[in-house]
Amino acid sequence: MSADVPHPIPAPYPDGSLAVESLDIEAQGIAHRADGKVVFIEGALPFEQVSVSVHRKKNNWEAATATAIHRESSQRVRPGCPHFGLHAGACGGCKMQHLHPSAQVAIKQRVLEDNLWHLGKVKAETLLRPIEGPTWGYRYRARLSVRHVHKKGVVLIGFHERKSRYVADMGVCPVLPPHVSAMLGPLRELIFGLDARETCPQIELAAGDTVTALVLRHLEPLSEDDLARLRAFGQQHGVQWWLQAKGPDTVRLLDEGGEPLAYGLPEFGITMPFKPTDFTQVNPAINRVLVTRALRLLDAQAHERVIDWFCGLGNFTLPIATTAGEVLGIEGSETLVARSRENLQRNAAGRARPLAPTRFAARNLFEMTPELLVADGTADKWLVDPPREGAFALAKALADLHQQPALRGDWLPPRRIVYVSCNPATLARDAGLLVHQAGYRCVLAGAVNMFPHTAHVESMAVFELDPAAVPGTAA
């Protein structure tokens, strides 16, 4: 737990109730006792006066739950989902539905700034306006657990309950697309009616712009009757069934044919077909804004070479190829690299302005070295979009090359880096390396509300090379 405490600290009230000062990213209110002890309070919001019940005590902090709210925050709103709450059995999928969405975004922005400063000793010169989108019906990807509860004679399909491995009893889920939320009841009935209802532990949702795919994980072969039940459900609800017998490589379509799963980036005239287990961004509306903003910040020119690190299936690479002179996309998964090559071919045809020459390569980027970086060649600009672990080896190789010019030869570092992050802690760590050891300035940073109502913080930051740091790199 960490507390970001503004000063002066409001005193507790004489009746023992507490004055809530701020909120942490787990949506716990933060207050102080008279002796300075920090209290993390579930269900409390900043500027509220609350009574609490303490359930954990340490020397310098306590964990508590709000039992009464004596003065309510103007940012408190009615949760939009009946399964949201603090009680046992409440769904653990969302943490902040009781807080106005704009206040949620403000917290995420502050978490980003705090991380940059505390972990990287970096302060962005300018803060980007946070990227916001729809707060409901946004979640086009989800992994739902399935349990047959004998005692109750039901099948549950949902996220886990708060702080528990039990599956929440979810009748609806307003963060899922409305047609998927409406399908949860019939889906429970379908699985309950399967011969294999004991051996299907998970359903994965992957929705594209027009196709909704469900991947059924099954531990035993499915009977012909079960396959017929799945087909009938698919036809009735407009669902494309995929089956997964073992690992992700075993995923296959139940019935070949039909429209491919795909999402569009219409601003760039690009369509991206994908398989339901490929990495795609969870929130397609935010993804469109994210890609457009990243491209605007990158500002790739026709004479420039750009490298897209951790490129996935080419979500940024192909849009970059609409303006840049040459693009290289590098990614760890061979499957995604193969898919990105197919997507390049598919999108290259029939364009008024041809896509720039674009290559893809598969490589483990956690093992990047200065030598490998030099071998990838000079690029004017980089787009970096790593997984939660961040891009430490990449930033470290850049720092090593900065500090040991003899390793560089003719190679030059990128003048600009647009870094898209799904973990502010690793972004801050990498930003610290870039700014303090590789000759960059952090010129912009801002939060991206990819997952409204959750504690998840996406963000982006832009780094500019100080031309004085490396001769020959002025724009």
Ligand SMILES: C[S@@+](CC[C@H](N)C(=O)[O-])C[C@H]1O[C@@H](n2cnc3c(N)ncnc32)[C@H](O)[C@@H]1O
């Ligand atoms: C946040 S996703 C971004 C993908 C893509 N830029 C997009 O927007 O869809 C991170 C990507 O990093 C890839 N990845 C994870 N670990 C990796 C590694 N060690 N080396 C290279 N790529 C890796 C994942 O396969 C995934 O495609």
Ligand code: SF4
């Ligand atoms: S994940 Fe869905 S069901 Fe769970 S609280 Fe959020 S909106 Fe409700």
